[in-house]
Amino acid sequence: MKVSGLILCCVALMSTLAVADDSPKEADYYPLVQFQIPDGVVLEGSSCQMMPDGKLAVASRRGEIWMVTDPFTPEVKPAQFKRFASGLHEVLSMAEKDGWLYIVQRTDVSRLKDTNGDGEADQFEIVNGDWEVSADYHEYAFGSKFDANGDLWVTLCLTGSFSSAVKYRGWCVRITPEGELVPTCSGIRSPGGMGANAAGDIFYTDNQGPWNGTCELKHLIPGKFMGHPGGWKWYEEPAAVAAMGKQPQEPLSGSRFMTEAKKIPEYEPPCILFPYKKMGQSASGICCDTTGGKFGPFQNQLFVGDVTFSTIMRVDLEQVQGHYQGACFPFREGLASGTLGLEMTPQGAMFVAETNRGWGSRGNKPFAVERLNWTGKTPFEILHMKAVPSGFELEFTEPVDPATASDPKSYEIQTYTYIYQSSYGSPEVDHTQPKITSLKVSEDNRKVTLLLDAVQEGHVHELHANGVRSASNLPLLHKEAYYTLNYLP
Numbered sequence: 001m002k003v004s005g006l007i008l009c010c011v012a013l014m015s016t017l018a019v020a021d022d023s024p025k026e027a028d029y030y031p032l033v034q035f036q037i038p039d040g041v042v043l044e045g046s047s048c049q050m051m052p053d054g055k056l057a058v059a060s061r062r063g064e065i066w067m068v069t070d071p072f073t074p075e076v077k078p079a080q081f082k083r084f085a086s087g088l089h090e091v092l093s094m095a096e097k098d099g100w101l102y103i104v105q106r107t108d109v110s111r112l113k114d115t116n117g118d119g120e121a122d123q124f125e126i127v128n129g130d131w132e133v134s135a136d137y138h139e140y141a142f143g144s145k146f147d148a149n150g151d152l153w154v155t156l157c158l159t160g161s162f163s164s165a166v167k168y169r170g171w172c173v174r175i176t177p178e179g180e181l182v183p184t185c186s187g188i189r190s191p192g193g194m195g196a197n198a199a200g201d202i203f204y205t206d207n208q209g210p211w212n213g214t215c216e217l218k219h220l221i222p223g224k225f226m227g228h229p230g231g232w233k234w235y236e237e238p239a240a241v242a243a244m245g246k247q248p249q250e251p252l253s254g255s256r257f258m259t260e261a262k263k264i265p266e267y268e269p270p271c272i273l274f275p276y277k278k279m280g281q282s283a284s285g286i287c288c289d290t291t292g293g294k295f296g297p298f299q300n301q302l303f304v305g306d307v308t309f310s311t312i313m314r315v316d317l318e319q320v321q322g323h324y325q326g327a328c329f330p331f332r333e334g335l336a337s338g339t340l341g342l343e344m345t346p347q348g349a350m351f352v353a354e355t356n357r358g359w360g361s362r363g364n365k366p367f368a369v370e371r372l373n374w375t376g377k378t379p380f381e382i383l384h385m386k387a388v389p390s391g392f393e394l395e396f397t398e399p400v401d402p403a404t405a406s407d408p409k410s411y412e413i414q415t416y417t418y419i420y421q422s423s424y425g426s427p428e429v430d431h432t433q434p435k436i437t438s439l440k441v442s443e444d445n446r447k448v449t450l451l452l453d454a455v456q457e458g459h460v461h462e463l464h465a466n467g468v469r470s471a472s473n474l475p476l477l478h479k480e481a482y483y484t485l486n487y488l489p
Contacts, residue, residue: 024477026332029296029379034336035068035369038078044367045353047285048343049094049101057084057101058369059091059341061355065101065112067119071371072349085112085121093143093194093341095152104143104154107133109175130181131156131173132166137358139169144194144202150177153184153202153220155191158230161209161424170231171240172204172220183240186248187211187226187267192307193341195286197317198300201324205283205304208276211251213418213426215283216270217304217315219324224268227257227420253422256430258458258486260420271324272315273418273460273484276425279313279328280306282359287344294348296374297383297397303331303350305339310363312339312352312372316384321487327385330478336368337361349373379477380470385463387489391438391451392461394481399445399471408436410467411450415459415485432456445471460484 037043044061051057056071065085068076084101093104100111101121108129112121133139136159144153151174159165172185189212192205202220206212211228218226225248234240235247248266252259261269274283284305289295302315311333317326337354338361344350350372356363384395404410414433419426438451448468455461461483468476 024379024474026334026477029375029377029477030332030372031375032332032335033074033076033371033373035076035371036078037367037369038081041066041081042367043369044355044357045337045341045369046090046092046355047094047341048351048353048369049096050343050345051096051101052099056351057094057096058353059094059103061090061092061357063088063090063105065091065094065103065121068369071351072347076371082119084114084119090140092140095143095145097146102127102152104141104152106139106141109143109152109154128175128179128181131168134159134165136160136165138190140191142191142194142204144196147196147202148200151175153194155188155194155204155220157188157190158228161190162230164231164233167237168231168234170228171234172226181239183234183237183243184222185220185224185226186231186235186244187224187228188231189228192283193285193305195288195302195342197288197302198290203271203286203302205286206270207282208425210422210424211420213257213273213420214276215274215280215306217272217274217283217286217302218270219268221268223266225264225266226268227251227270251420253420255420256417256458257420261486268323269486271317271484271486272326272328273482274304274306274313274328275428275460275462275482278480279330279482280311281308282306282338283313284338284340285342285353287342287350289344291344291346291348294346294374295344295350297378297381303342303344304328305342305352307338307340307356307359307361309333310335310337310339310354310361312342312350318386320387320489323487325387325484325486327481327483329382329481332372335363335370336365337363380474381477382465382481385481385483387483387485388449389489390455391449392463392483394448394450394465396446396448396470398474400441400448401469401471401473402441402445404467404469405441405445405448406439407467408439410465411436412464412466413452413461415456415461417456417459430456430459432459455485455488457488458486
């Protein structure tokens with residue numbers, strides 16, 4: 001009897017575990033395909049670019065570019081890789097135009113072409129190299145894709161965290177089709193990637209450090225100041241005077257970023273604050289889902305990498321009082337290495353270039369290239385989180401169960417912000433615990449209007465919807481949302 005009882009207990013435990021394993025997982029909706037990189041090749045993935053012939057260009061921080069034939073195959077094997085170029089200087093971004101592969105490397109924007117059809121670049125041209133570099137390891141250069149005017153936008157990291165030893169470090173510049181450098185924004189600290197939204201507006205990620213309490217997503221607007229005054233000496237350059245005008249008023253260290261935004265007209269506050277060690281520690285590449293539903297329900301939303309966490313985050317933006325702000329959500333964890341470069345393709349696949357050098361990562365491989373596909377199954381997620389007077393409107397990817405969605409016990413919410421200061425980073429400060437005063441579920445069960453007794457301008461509003469279930473009784477795949485409320489609707 002004792003043995004029989006033990007067997008029954010084991011069977012019951014195994015049944016319980018089996019039920020637990022049936023809960024939704026990210027891989028059920030967005031599985032990863034890891035490319036098989038050729039033996040002996042150290043491909044520290046930094047950027048990807050689809051080419052007109054269907055090949056995928058993959059750049060390495062070690063100054064190489066590889067072409068991958070048939071990158072959409074179920075398995076991508078070593079024989080599909082061919083080296084296209086080498087001897088470059090830390091290529092972190094690529095874009096394609098008129099048969100040329102444009103690269104942003106540490107020293108310049110250059111363009112490459114294979115003119116004889118042997119699969120290797122044989123024509124190299126410098127497009128613009130009017131910024132400068134020193135020997136400092138920190139002087140990264142990240143670029144965008146081409147904008148509607150044919151310009152490439154480039155963000156230039158400071159020399160270290162605090163200063164700008166050489167020209168235009170700590171600035172965003174544009175490179176025109178004619179190869180001219182146009183100073184565009186000051187206040188850059190340590191960019192991790194750039195990308196455009198569906199409207200063509202350019203954004204970049206900046207990382208925690210001096211004047212950045214946490215990692216941030218920022219909207220680049222010509223003439224604006226992004227927050228870090230360490231590169232302001234270049235306002236003396238004639239080109240900067242012509243494009244930007246005079247230097248802004250200096251921000252007050254120890255203040256709050258929205259307090260300073262109200263005093264300094266040139267300062268554009270971050271549109272997303274990525275809560276540190278909750279959403280990540282080193283925000284990186286950006287891509288936008290413009291695939292028309294081929295990548296799932298997140299049309300026109302941004303995806304942002306994080307190197308340290310080896311993750312991809314999702315960002316839902318809106319404009320309030322003429323400024324972008326919005327919510328960030330977890331999306332996909334478990335990548336093989338540090339997530340650096342993201343490339344969304346019209347086919348509905350996302351390519352991810354990865355490396356752990358310099359930052360370290362949760363992913364246990366030193367480098368990788370992966371592809372993220374959508375299975376066609378829709379995850380139960382908070383699709384949109386929009387600001388409304390005194391609260392937020394939540395829209396879901398699937399109808400909700402009205403009973404759980406209208407229950408205040410299904411939600412937890414807190415707010416906080418970060419110190420805007422010249423010293424490194426910031427803890428969360430100024431916490432509040434707003435109370436839910438109203439929950440209204442829409443007739444189609446797709447939306448919930450959540451009203452609070454108080455919202456906080458300039459704060460992250462951290463929401464946990466742990467108790468909300470779908471109409472088919474599924475929990476949310478990701479229960480957390482973080483809305484940066486800079487401006488009140």
